[in-house]
Amino acid sequence: MTELLKILQKIMPKEMSALSRRYTLLHTIRLFQPIGRRLLSQKMRISEKVIRTDTELLKSEGLIDIVFAGMTLTEEGARVLDSLQELMRPLEELDKVREGVQTLLESQELYVVPGDSQNNQEAFKELGKEAARVLLEHLQGKSTVAITGGSTIRKVVEAIPFQKAPSPFPKLMVVPARGSLGNNAKIQANNLVAKMAERLQCRYRLLNLPDNLSRKSLDSVSQEPEIKEVFSLIRNADIVLFGIGIAERMVERRNLEPSVMEEIREKRAVAEVLGHYFDGQGNIVSTSCSIGLRLHELEQGGGYPIAVAGGADKAEAILAVRKYLRRGALVIDEGAAKRILALAAGSKTL
Amino acid sequence: MTELLKILQKIMPKEMSALSRRYTLLHTIRLFQPIGRRLLSQKMRISEKVIRTDTELLKSEGLIDIVFAGMTLTEEGARVLDSLQELMRPLEELDKVREGVQTLLESQELYVVPGDSQNNQEAFKELGKEAARVLLEHLQGKSTVAITGGSTIRKVVEAIPFQKAPSPFPKLMVVPARGSLGNNAKIQANNLVAKMAERLQCRYRLLNLPDNLSRKSLDSVSQEPEIKEVFSLIRNADIVLFGIGIAERMVERRNLEPSVMEEIREKRAVAEVLGHYFDGQGNIVSTSCSIGLRLHELEQGGGYPIAVAGGADKAEAILAVRKYLRRGALVIDEGAAKRILALAAGSKTL
DNA sequence: CTAATAGGGACTTTTTAAGGCCCGGAAGCG
C-alpha cells in the first residue's frame, strides 16, 4: 500500500498534493460538521477559494452535502474517507514523525523521506534525491558550494541530474569543505567535488593535500597561494553541504592510528561533522588534522548549511550535534527520525 | 485494489485521467523504445505537446531516459510501470470489455460502468449515476424528455441531483413515454416523471390512463384533447430515456393474463422495450396495449435515445434489441457487458 | 549527399485556478 503511494507520488507529484488536501478537507469536515468555507479555510490555513473549488468538486461527486448551515459528509463521503484513511496512514504517520523531530531539533528546514537508509539501498537513494532537490533549490544565485565526503554526500551528488550546456549556473563553483579524508577515493570530497561540478556544468577547485599532516607542514602548506585561494573560497561558501558521521565508524574508515580510536572511545565521541568529533552532549572532543572549514565558522557564518544523514544508526550522532543543525536545512530519513524520537523519549524518562 | 481506484476516481477525477495517460505513455514507450514524441503522439492519438509535458515530467522523475535516438524506460521506470499495471488492470480490463461491446453493438455512445447490478446494489446505483450524467449532458437546449418506468430508470431518476431554483432548464418538459404499466407505483413512468421534474425543477405532464385498455376505448381516449396534447409532446420528444426489460419478468410484473405469458413463451420473446416484446432475433412478437411512443418512431425519429440496462441477466435482452441501440446512447454495466461478449462468442461458434 | 526523425527552444493562445469582493439569507443574542 505504501508502495503504491510512492508510485503515485512519482507519476503525478502535483496531483498528489490535491489528494492529500482533499483528504484533509474531508477529515476536517467530519470533525466539525456542519462547517462553512471560512472556518475551514482558517482551520486548514488554505485560501477560501481553494476550499471552495474542492468542496464544489466533492459535492458534485456526492461526498458532501452543502446546506445553509454548512457542509456535512454524506454516507458515501464517510465511507470514502475511511478508505482514504487507510491509504494515507503512512503519509500521515511520516508527517507526525516529521513534526516530532521538528519540535525537538528546531531546524530551520527539515525534510524527512520515507524508509531507512541503514538497511534499504532504495531509501538511501531517495535520501540523496531529496537532498539534491534541496540543494538545487538553494542554488539560485549562490556562487560557491562547499561539500564534504562520505557515502551519504556521494548519494546526494549522484542524485543531481546532469545539467545541459550552456551551464544554468555559470558562476557556480564547487569546492571541498575540507582536505581529503579517508582512503576510499570514491567517497573523498575531492572526487565528489569533481563529480558534482560535472553534473552541474560548473567550475570547481580541489584541495589536494595528503591526509593527517603534521601541524607544522600544515601551517606551511596553508601559506601556499593556491591553497590560500581555495581556503578563501571555502570560508566564503554560500552553501555548505555535509554529512553527519558516526564517530567510531569514521575513525575506522580514515585508517587513523589506534591511539586516536582510544581517544574517541575514552571521550565517548559519538558524532563526526566536518572533521570534528562530538560527545553525546555536543561538545567537541577532538578535531582531525585535516584542514578546511571549521564548525564555528559554519555556526555563525553566512554559508547556508545543508546537513544530510540517513539510517537509524545515525540518530545518536544527529542528536549529539543538534545545536549545530538549527541553522540551515536538515535532510534525514524515516529510520533516523523515528530513532531520534525514541532516543529523546528515552533520555527524558531517565 | 479496485476499490482504491474508484475512490481515487471519486476524489480526483481530473487527475486520474492524467494518471492513466501517463501510464499508457510509459507502456507505449516500453513497447516501442526507443521512440520519439511524434511517433508516440501518433500512436496514442494525443497532441505532441501533451506528450512532451508528460515526458518531461517522467524524465525529471527519472522514469525515462531521453537521448537523441528517442525515449527509453529506466530500470526504475520499468518497476513503476509494473506496479502501475497491477493497479490499472481492472480499469484496462473494463476498457477492453467496452471496446468489445462497442464493436459488437456499434452504439453511437456506449458507457460501461464497473460492477454488476444484478447482485450489487452499489453497482446498480452507479449505473443510474452514469446514465443521469449522460442525460444531463444531452439536456442542454433540449426541451422535452420522455421516460419509461422500471426499476432501472428509477435509479437514473434518483441519481439526478436536485437543481436549484431558478431552474437551469426553464423550458424543459418531462413526459412519460407510454401510458402507465404495471402495478408498482414506485416504478411507474408517471411517478418517475414527477420525481424527475421535481429534481430538474421543470414542468411535466402525465398520462393517467388505466392499464390494458381495450382497443376501442383506447381509440376513443386518444381523441381527448388533453391526451392528444401529451401525445404530441411524446412524439416530438428530444430525448427518450428508456430501460431494457426481460420479457418474462415484465409480463409477471405487469400482472397480465396467463394467455399473454403463454404467448410470450411460445414466441420465445426475450426482451421488452417501450411496450414491445422481442424475440432473440429482434423481431417484434407482441405489443402491449398501452399507448405512447412507438419503437419505429424512435428508430427514425429525432428524439435522442438513451437506453439503460444493467446486470448480466439483461445481456440476452440487450443483444436481442441491438439493432435499435445503434442510434443514441447505451449505458450498461460490466456484468451485462461481459455476458454480452460471452453470449456473442457462444453464438458465433454455434 | 539528402531526407527523415530525433529533442528542444521560443512564442502565442487557450484554459483553468486562484484571489477578492459583495450579496442575501438564516441563526443566535442582547
Add this chain to the structure above:
DNA sequence: CGCTTCCGGGCCTTAAAAAGTCCCTATTAG
C-alpha cells in the same frame, strides 16, 4: 426587534499553467 455572525453563492479580475504552433539543430539510414 435589530444587530452581528455565520452560511453558500455569484461575479469579476488576475495569475499561472497547459496546449498549440513553428522552427531549430543534430544524428543517422539510405
